[in-house]
Amino acid sequence: MSKLIEDGLLLNPRWHDGPFAGILLSGHNEVNGCKLENPVMIVSVATEPTADETIGIGTKVYTFKDSGAVGDQINLGGTAALTTLAIIAKINADNMGTTDITDSPLCSAYVLGNATKILLVDNKAQSHHASPAWVNDGAKVVEEFPWMESIGQHMLLDFDYFRVPLTDTNAKPISLTERNVGSYQNFLY
Numbered sequence: 001m002s003k004l005i006e007d008g009l010l011l012n013p014r015w016h017d018g019p020f021a022g023i024l025l026s027g028h029n030e031v032n033g034c035k036l037e038n039p040v041m042i043v044s045v046a047t048e049p050t051a052d053e054t055i056g057i058g059t060k061v062y063t064f065k066d067s068g069a070v071g072d073q074i075n076l077g078g079t080a081a082l083t084t085l086a087i088i089a090k091i092n093a094d095n096m097g098t099t100d101i102t103d104s105p106l107c108s109a110y111v112l113g114n115a116t117k118i119l120l121v122d123n124k125a126q127s128h129h130a131s132p133a134w135v136n137d138g139a140k141v142v143e144e145f146p147w148m149e150s151i152g153q154h155m156l157l158d159f160d161y162f163r164v165p166l167t168d169t170n171a172k173p174i175s176l177t178e179r180n181v182g183s184y185q186n187f188l189y
């Protein structure tokens with residue numbers, strides 16, 4: 001048995017202000033998938049990049065460095081998993097929390113089930129057609145899934161993306177509570 005990762009989706013107390021606010025949740029997400037308010041893309045760090053290789057989102061270009069990264073540079077982590085975390089931290093430091101919708105790109109990045117996969121959320125566009133392109137100068141940090149406006153069943157059921165084993169101690173079950181018990185306004189929240 002297994003469950004879906006909801007960290008960043010529901011556990012954040014301000015989730016309704018975040019990029020996942022438009023997710024339509026139901027009891028059958030594992031069958032139907034879920035729709036999103038903002039487009040998402042999945043990028044994978046296939047192998048550890050080398051110094052001076054670049055990646056980019058739209059017009060924003062990041063350059064990998066062995067150490068001492070400044071500005072639009074990202075320190076290599078030594079492994080693909082550590083470099084993934086460095087990429088996520090840099091994208092979020094640059095773009096998360098800004099309120100200027102003219103910023104390009106206005107993306108945030110999240111960890112997925114596999115330590116080398118990144119979920120990018122376009123906080124600016126509401127259609128994948130308006131989302132920025134992913135660019136790389138090598139085949140090491142690659143676009144695994146292009147911008148999309150829903151998370152499909154196959155991704156929800158895949159441990160590399162959103163599913164975690166029930167034995168995972170970091171996984172927290174979604175709990176529902178009844179409100180207005182005994183009245184016609186009774187519902188779960």
